[in-house]
Amino acid sequence: MPSIRKKLTAEQNPNDCKNTRMDIAHAGVFANFRPDEIAHISRFEKIASFLIDESKRQGRPLDTLEIGCGQLWVLRTLYKSFVVKKSDVVSSYYGYDIDPASFEEIKFWAGEGGHVNDTTWIKNFNATLELKDVSVDPTLPHNSETIDVAWSTEVIEHMPREAVEPWIAELSRVVKSGGTVFISTPNHDGSNDKLPEDHIYEWGFEELKGLLTRYFKLESVVGVFTQTKKFQKSQDAKQIWTPEQLDMLKERYGRQFLRVVLATFYPETSNNCFWRLTK
Numbered sequence: 001m002p003s004i005r006k007k008l009t010a011e012q013n014p015n016d017c018k019n020t021r022m023d024i025a026h027a028g029v030f031a032n033f034r035p036d037e038i039a040h041i042s043r044f045e046k047i048a049s050f051l052i053d054e055s056k057r058q059g060r061p062l063d064t065l066e067i068g069c070g071q072l073w074v075l076r077t078l079y080k081s082f083v084v085k086k087s088d089v090v091s092s093y094y095g096y097d098i099d100p101a102s103f104e105e106i107k108f109w110a111g112e113g114g115h116v117n118d119t120t121w122i123k124n125f126n127a128t129l130e131l132k133d134v135s136v137d138p139t140l141p142h143n144s145e146t147i148d149v150a151w152s153t154e155v156i157e158h159m160p161r162e163a164v165e166p167w168i169a170e171l172s173r174v175v176k177s178g179g180t181v182f183i184s185t186p187n188h189d190g191s192n193d194k195l196p197e198d199h200i201y202e203w204g205f206e207e208l209k210g211l212l213t214r215y216f217k218l219e220s221v222v223g224v225f226t227q228t229k230k231f232q233k234s235q236d237a238k239q240i241w242t243p244e245q246l247d248m249l250k251e252r253y254g255r256q257f258l259r260v261v262l263a264t265f266y267p268e269t270s271n272n273c274f275w276r277l278t279k
Contacts (some may be wrong), residue, residue, distance in 0.1 A: 223270025
């Protein structure tokens with residue numbers, strides 16, 4: 001799948017973060033469903049599903065926040081994949097991104113001019129979008145403990161290592177006690193030694209766990225997709241699956257989806273991990 005790369009000026013991007021976005025729309029049109037693409041889509045659907053369930057559990061709509069919001073795929077998934085009343089699920093949404101091109105594309109979808117926050121589609125979610133480089137200024141313009149659910153998918157790896165903890169600490173400040181945070185990023189322990197051209201730093205499994213648990217309680221961490229050889233090594237060590245169960249999964253799924261399904265149980269050796277945390 002081609003990536004979307006928009007060159008930013010040094011003034012816009014002083015830390016030279018890699019503002020690359022996966023072209024998810026391209027995957028749907030051309031059936032380009034490799035494990036990385038399937039992983040992205042599955043994360044968006046999971047967060048959207050969680051928002052629905054959590055709003056029902058709390059009996060009210062939720063205040064939400066996203067770091068690296070890009071093309072708003074979680075909101076788009078909520079809007080298109082579920083028959084729900086948006087105002088029952090989301091009370092407010094705040095999206096921050098470094099790339100102004102993302103917001104121009106949102107206006108294009110909406111078929112409206114003016115400021116992106118004035119488009120009808122964005123207003124339907126009571127959303128506010130803001131250009132922001134959290135690697136330079138991690139401070140979030142929210143009062144403490146005002147956000148129910150926050151997430152950041154595939155962002156950490158595109159910025160310098162030292163730039164991550166300050167905005168993780170800010171998430172901890174603004175998320176309510178008992179609130180939920182989702183983080184997904186490559187797991188360098190399970191990926192290739194050579195970084196992709198758009199990644200600056202990939203965190204190791206225990207390394208990232210140590211950072212996140214300084215600020216949040218770890219509820220779960222699951223693998224997102226895996227390399228076949230590393231899965232087999234994990235399976236040989238843990239013996240979670242019986243041969244019959246593996247045969248059934250292979251009967252149900254092709255190679256690409258199977259790499260996503262099997263990774264779930266082996267986060268330490270998967271290419272990518274999905275972390276669910278609570279304040």
